[in-house]
Amino acid sequence: QLQLHESGPGLVKPSETLSLTCNVSGGSINNNAYYWGWIRQAPGKGLETIGSVYHSGRAYYNPSLNSRVTISVDTSKNQFSLKMTSVTAADTAVYYCARLVIRGVKIDYWGQGALVTVSS
């Protein structure tokens, strides 16, 4: 059974960089059938795509966040990561990592989510 687990600081100061890692177990990231993505949900709000990465390292980003976001993959550790620079209170959210099936563009596995609060 595939499992995804987010880890990283739960509190980040304004203007600093948010960093999260998603550890994948029960399956390999090095698979042509999937993208590995990040989605966030601000408190009481809807889901917002951040971006995704292929096992080759090719990444795709939501245009509204593009300039602040980097998603990378480490196939040797079977994990992928998110970095978001210059955070503000508006970036406070639950951050989910997920597996996106390329054929069908469907998200079939989600992590449990990690709450990141931006506050001084």
Add this chain to the structure above:
Amino acid sequence: QSALTQPASVSGSPGQSITISCTGTSRDVGNYNLVSWYQQYPGRAPKLIIHEVNERPSGVSDRFSGSKSGNTASLTISGLQTEDEADYYCCSYAGTSTWVFGGGTNLTVL
């Protein structure tokens, strides 16, 4: 890349049917048969219930069905049950390996 438009809330009585709409544009919903729907309970991660407009993953009740016409996709839940009370999100492929969610719909089963 704008969010897809969903009604903020819908409600129905047990046993009834409800439909949630999801309106996009010719660049996303209207251009691809790659609309999916997710069910989310409070404090939980979303769960895939429909993909590719009208396909159900294994284990998902056949009370859930999807459709699409033009730039609008729809999720229908028939025979409403109290356990269906949750938030529902549509999602569409938007080209160039990106995808976009709807704003979400809160379903209340009265």
